Amino acid sequence: MSKATQVPVRRAGHTDLESTRRTPAPPAGDLIDSPRFPVQAKVELGNPVQRKNLHHAMTTIRAKRTKVAAELDNWEDLRLAGEAIKNRTLRHLDQYLVQLEESLTAAGTTVHWARDAQEANAIIVGLVNEALGDAEGDAREVVKVKSMATQEIDMNEALEEAGIAAWETDLAELIVQLGHDRPSHILVPAIHRNRSEVREIFLEEMGRYGRPAPEGLDTEPANLAGAARLHLREKFLRAKVAISGANFAVAETGTLVVVESEGNGRMCLTLAETLISVVGIEKVLPTVEDLEVFLQLLPRSSTGERMNPYTSLWTGPTAGDGPQTMHVVLIDNGRTKVLSDPKGREALRCIRCSACINVCPVYEKVGGHAYGSVYPGPIGSVLTPQLRGVTSPVDASLPYASTLCGACFDVCPVRIPLPDLLVHMRHKVVEGKKAKAEADGLKGLLHPHAEPAIMKATAQVLSSPKLWAAATAAGSLGGKALKGRVAKFGPLPWPLSKWTNARDVPIPPTESFRAWYARTHHEDGSLK
Amino acid sequence: MSTSEAREAILSRIRTALADVPGVPAAEDTPVPWTYGQPRVLDDVIDRFEDRVVDYRAGFERCSASDLPNRVVAALRAHGVTSTVLPAGLDAAVVDAVAGAGLAVSRDDPPLSRQQLDATGAVVTTCATAAAETGTIMMDHGPGQGRRALSLVPDVHLCIVRADQVATDVPEAVARIAGAVRDQRPITWISGGSATSDIELSRVEGVHGPRTLHVLLVEG
Numbered sequence: 001m002s003k004a005t006q007v008p009v010r011r012a013g014h015t016d017l018e019s020t021r022r023t024p025a026p027p028a029g030d031l032i033d034s035p036r037f038p039v040q041a042k043v044e045l046g047n048p049v050q051r052k053n054l055h056h057a058m059t060t061i062r063a064k065r066t067k068v069a070a071e072l073d074n075w076e077d078l079r080l081a082g083e084a085i086k087n088r089t090l091r092h093l094d095q096y097l098v099q100l101e102e103s104l105t106a107a108g109t110t111v112h113w114a115r116d117a118q119e120a121n122a123i124i125v126g127l128v129n130e131a132l133g134d135a136e137g138d139a140r141e142v143v144k145v146k147s148m149a150t151q152e153i154d155m156n157e158a159l160e161e162a163g164i165a166a167w168e169t170d171l172a173e174l175i176v177q178l179g180h181d182r183p184s185h186i187l188v189p190a191i192h193r194n195r196s197e198v199r200e201i202f203l204e205e206m207g208r209y210g211r212p213a214p215e216g217l218d219t220e221p222a223n224l225a226g227a228a229r230l231h232l233r234e235k236f237l238r239a240k241v242a243i244s245g246a247n248f249a250v251a252e253t254g255t256l257v258v259v260e261s262e263g264n265g266r267m268c269l270t271l272a273e274t275l276i277s278v279v280g281i282e283k284v285l286p287t288v289e290d291l292e293v294f295l296q297l298l299p300r301s302s303t304g305e306r307m308n309p310y311t312s313l314w315t316g317p318t319a320g321d322g323p324q325t326m327h328v329v330l331i332d333n334g335r336t337k338v339l340s341d342p343k344g345r346e347a348l349r350c351i352r353c354s355a356c357i358n359v360c361p362v363y364e365k366v367g368g369h370a371y372g373s374v375y376p377g378p379i380g381s382v383l384t385p386q387l388r389g390v391t392s393p394v395d396a397s398l399p400y401a402s403t404l405c406g407a408c409f410d411v412c413p414v415r416i417p418l419p420d421l422l423v424h425m426r427h428k429v430v431e432g433k434k435a436k437a438e439a440d441g442l443k444g445l446l447h448p449h450a451e452p453a454i455m456k457a458t459a460q461v462l463s464s465p466k467l468w469a470a471a472t473a474a475g476s477l478g479g480k481a482l483k484g485r486v487a488k489f490g491p492l493p494w495p496l497s498k499w500t501n502a503r504d505v506p507i508p509p510t511e512s513f514r515a516w517y518a519r520t521h522h523e524d525g526s527l528k
Numbered sequence: 529m530s531t532s533e534a535r536e537a538i539l540s541r542i543r544t545a546l547a548d549v550p551g552v553p554a555a556e557d558t559p560v561p562w563t564y565g566q567p568r569v570l571d572d573v574i575d576r577f578e579d580r581v582v583d584y585r586a587g588f589e590r591c592s593a594s595d596l597p598n599r600v601v602a603a604l605r606a607h608g609v610t611s612t613v614l615p616a617g618l619d620a621a622v623v624d625a626v627a628g629a630g631l632a633v634s635r636d637d638p639p640l641s642r643q644q645l646d647a648t649g650a651v652v653t654t655c656a657t658a659a660a661e662t663g664t665i666m667m668d669h670g671p672g673q674g675r676r677a678l679s680l681v682p683d684v685h686l687c688i689v690r691a692d693q694v695a696t697d698v699p700e701a702v703a704r705i706a707g708a709v710r711d712q713r714p715i716t717w718i719s720g721g722s723a724t725s726d727i728e729l730s731r732v733e734g735v736h737g738p739r740t741l742h743v744l745l746v747e748g
């Protein structure tokens with residue numbers, strides 16, 4: 001699949017058209033054209049407000065997760081079950097998808113298939129136009145439940161180009177949308193914004209797109225949430241079409257599941273007349289009972305709550321209750337490519353909980369925007385280059401956006417071996433570059449590009465626990481001496497220094513790295 | 529472009545991608561080390577349920593079946609409610625008590641418009657089952673529970689839960705509600721009032737769903 005068919009094109013310079021747009025314009029350019037990770041990371045590191053916001057938020061959410069996971073004496077059994085159920089589904093995905101299609105159809109839902117973002121968006125635009133009929137002006141709009149799949153395909157912009165306004169209804173997504181911004185986290189997309197920034201965005205923008213923020217709005221989070229409640233309620237009450245994703249899709253029954261906190265999801269799923277759900281093909285689960293595993297794992301790993309406030313399950317339209325027309329768009333968009341790599345496919349188990357992001361020392365320092373993808377953090381570094389390939393500069397740099405400290409694996413509810421997969425993807429980047437150099441007849445003439453060179457140095461350090469210990473011990477002494485300030489990772493020789501200099505990464509805890517190393521490597525240093 | 533062409537292409541890509549997987553049944557190929565539907569061992573199921581519901585900062589009170597109608601009225605009054613929607617199938621004694629107390633009552637028959645629901649102060653419902661360990665109420669929108677919008681749009685939700693409806697934890701509750709899922713009923717799980725932590729991870733109760741959830745646990 002070529003890059004062109006997978007990645008939606010955003011018209012350059014569309015901000016010129018601001019006056020004719022229905023919704024606030026996001027930043028210009030495509031995510032895939034983002035600079036290499038180290039370059040953007042350096043920019044993000046220069047943003048002290050963001051770093052402070054992130055540090056505060058990540059510390060809080062990590063503590064909550066640890067507490068509620070520890071409450072269950074069978075937490076590790078749940079993780080093993082989650083891993084096995086997802087493996088079973090992925091290894092027999094064709095069967096489960098066909099079964100899901102049958103069940104959805106039997107329940108009265110129309111099923112559509114889309115190979116890539118373009119196909120998905122064309123289907124969605126067609127369905128929305130059909131549902132809206134000859135509605136005009138403000139009525140040409142849809143309300144949206146937060147969904148990673150629709151972000152991945154850049155659906156809002158496709159609808160915008162078709163003259164349809166897509167309104168984000170999750171509070172954080174609304175902050176991002178009204179702020180002409182991009183999400184920086186999959187669970188709390190506006191985590192890089194603090195309360196005064198949110199207040200300014202609401203005061204400035206709400207009135208342009210509907211009910212204005214109340215006069216005299218202060219920075220109290222409850223009042224900011226109250227402003228969003230009022231602003232969105234008028235949209236909910238008139239909504240004709242809603243678009244959702246799904247956290248899970250049950251093959252046996254054709255049941256879709258949406259997990260949320262605010263009730264905006266329920267509003268969309270219940271009040272609209274037509275519901276379109278955009279579902280990645282890896283979201284399928286075999287049976288209803290499998291939900292007992294995932295609905296224990298997901299909320300505790302995600303928001304650190306025993307259960308999220310609202311979970312909706314629906315199985316086709318119900319007479320007299322909610323939307324009477326339902327569509328599901330099943331999207332591939334690179335997933336089958338991930339599936340074709342028996343090692344890399346482990347990443348498809350991901351249930352988008354964000355726990356790995358919240359424990360990642362690199363993410364905490366640089367934030368989500370540096371990853372050039374809707375998926376930041378460890379899972380993004382592993383998944384994005386697999387979904388999009390490793391040909392763009394940002395995608396080729398992502399597998400290096402990690403200290404391999406291993407914390408992400410320890411918290412992952414479906415036990416994705418993220419450090420292993422990062423190393424695996426580094427190999428793929430190197431192989432890809434070699435192959436390209438050979439194809440270009442440049443063999444021998446080629447200046448080593450930064451990543452393979454870094455890879456080499458990293459590999460040297462990683463293949464020797466002694467060297468690693470030396471490198472990190474030097475840093476950890478520095479860490480103590482600096483007391484509370486950020487200790488740099490290093491000193492490491494060029495070219496590794498080129499990479500580490502771009503960030504000040506806290507020292508990875510050597511204990512957990514070693515535990516990871518022992519778990520994943522043979523004694524001779526090769527990967528298990 | 530046709531979606532059936534896309535369907536064939538995706539399924540064939542999947543089959544090619546999975547060439548390494550042996551052609552045996554899924555359950556045999558990948559066993560799942562888990563026993564479904566097991567209760568959790570708890571000292572006192574109702575105490576745990578109360579603890580969890582209160583932890584979400586929702587209201588919780590216990591009462592007897594005979595006292596229920598009066599307690600419903602008292603709770604509605606305590607929240608300053610003047611109008612209610614009471615779904616079909618709700619206990620007649622409760623309906624009579626609410627109407628008798630002078631509160632406006634709609635039975636959603638004919639169905640209220642979204643705007644009318646938005647102007648309604650509170651809804652009183654029952655539920656299908658509950659999970660103690662997570663403080664979760666599960667509705668299958670059967671008699672006494674109303675269509676989904678009823679327990680969503682009004683700002684106060686009073687939910688009547690019978691003690692025997694409370695399961696220990698999610699697996700036991702899922703086992704109880706699986707039949708309704710297979711019957712294609714819509715299901716809503718509610719754990720506390722609506723909330724968000726989207727601004728600086730500071731928890732705010734009450735965004736779009738009812739800002740007040742009050743549980744009346746009926747014992748005996």
Ligand code: SF4
Pocket residue numbers: 301349350351352353354355356357379408411412413414415416
């Ligand atoms: S990789 Fe694991 S921890 Fe990270 S978001 Fe996915 S499921 Fe959660």
